[in-house]
Amino acid sequence: QSVLTQPPSASGTPGQRVTISCSGSSSNIGSNYVYWYQQLPGTAPKLLIYRNNQRPSGVPDRFSGSKSGTSASLAISGLRSEDEADYYCAAWDDSLSGGVFGGGTKLTVL
Amino acid sequence: QVQLVESGGGLVKPGGSLRLSCAASGFTFSDYYMSWIRQAPGKGLEWVSYISSSGSTIYYADSVKGRFTISRDNAKNSLYLQMNSLRAEDTAVYYCARPGEWGMATIYFDYWGQGTLVTVSS
Numbered sequence: 001q002s003v004l005t006q007p008p009s010a011s012g013t014p015g016q017r018v019t020i021s022c023s024g025s026s027s028n029i030g031s032n033y034v035y036w037y038q039q040l041p042g043t044a045p046k047l048l049i050y051r052n053n054q055r056p057s058g059v060p061d062r063f064s065g066s067k068s069g070t071s072a073s074l075a076i077s078g079l080r081s082e083d084e085a086d087y088y089c090a091a092w093d094d095s096l097s098g099g100v101f102g103g104g105t106k107l108t109v110l
Numbered sequence: 111q112v113q114l115v116e117s118g119g120g121l122v123k124p125g126g127s128l129r130l131s132c133a134a135s136g137f138t139f140s141d142y143y144m145s146w147i148r149q150a151p152g153k154g155l156e157w158v159s160y161i162s163s164s165g166s167t168i169y170y171a172d173s174v175k176g177r178f179t180i181s182r183d184n185a186k187n188s189l190y191l192q193m194n195s196l197r198a199e200d201t202a203v204y205y206c207a208r209p210g211e212w213g214m215a216t217i218y219f220d221y222w223g224q225g226t227l228v229t230v231s232s
Contacts, residue, residue, distance in 0.1 A: 002154060035218050037155070044205055044222040045155065056220065088155055090217040098169050099217030104154040 003028060004089050004102035011108040017077040020105045022089030024070050028100055032092040034072040036065055039086040039104075048087070049074065076107075084109045112136040112221045114206050119226030126196050126230070132189040132206030132223055140184040141212040143167075145219065146191050148202035158204070159191065160215050169215065174200075196230045203227050 005023040012018040022034065036049035047056050049065035052072065064075045072091075076083055089102040118130040132144070145160040159180040160169045168180055179192040189206050203225040210220035 033218070037219075044225055045219075046222070047210070047218075047220050050210060050218050050220075090155075092215075092217050098160075098171070098215075099157045101155040101157065101217075 002103040003093060003096075003100035004091060006087075006089060006102035006105045008103065009106045009108065011110055012079045013110045014079055014081065016079045017075060018079055018107065019076075020074045020087050020107070022072045022074070022102050024072075024091060026070060027095040028091040028093040029067065029072055030070040031094060034065065034067050035090045036074045037088045037090065039088065041085070045088065079109055081109045083107060112208065114208060114221055114223035116204065116206055116223045116226040119204065119228045121229045121231065122196055123232050124197060124230055127192070127194045128196065128228060130191040130193065130204055130226060130228070134187045134189065134208070137208065139187040142208055143213070143215050144182060144189045145207050145209070146180060146189075146204055147207055147219075148204045149225075150199070150202040156202075157217070161189070162215070163213060167215070193228070196228075198230050201228060201230045
């Protein structure tokens with residue numbers, strides 16, 4: 001059972017906008033930055049969003065992150081087939097003095 | 111360019127030991143905390159351990175505390191994970207990862223290795 005809670009699956013059709021939620025607590029999301037990772041099948045995770053809403057260079061602006069209180073969201077607009085992947089949220093947890101990941105959300109592009 | 115290359119994975123019997131290595135290049139290794147993160151087959155990511163730049167600060171997940179030992183050799187730009195008393199539930203791909211900020215522990219990783227598979231089975 002992960003400290004951060006994500007829906008196990010999400011789906012959308014090409015061109016749609018999809019959001020993935022991540023719920024935590026005051027000791028993690030509520031007091032620290034949230035990060036998002038994308039994991040394509042058979043590959044290592046890749047940083048998608050850092051510090052709640054910042055995109056590393058090379059990440060399309062179709063991807064955006066937000067945070068409110070103890071929850072965060074990843075939004076993907078203009079959905080493409082290549083966005084089909086697992087998405088993980090992550091945050092530092094002050095009570096654990098370590099980082100925690102969400103359980104991951106498998107995004108299917110229909 | 112930044113590269114992280116893990117090695118040392120393989121098949122080991124329950125109760126056995128294995129030592130993973132991560133060779134780093136393309137950045138000043140001694141400036142960064144480094145981490146091991148694992149992923150069991152079909153499962154999510156789990157942060158296993160991190161070590162500070164000098165090696166003086168170390169963290170272990172409860173699931174591996176007392177069995178795994180993280181270490182580093184800054185002269186060799188290498189990170190290690192000694193895994194003892196291995197269990198079936200330790201079966202996973204083990205990744206080493208570099209944080210996006212130097213000099214601190216963080217869940218913000220901008221570079222990951224390709225991973226090395228550890229299988230614990232009789």
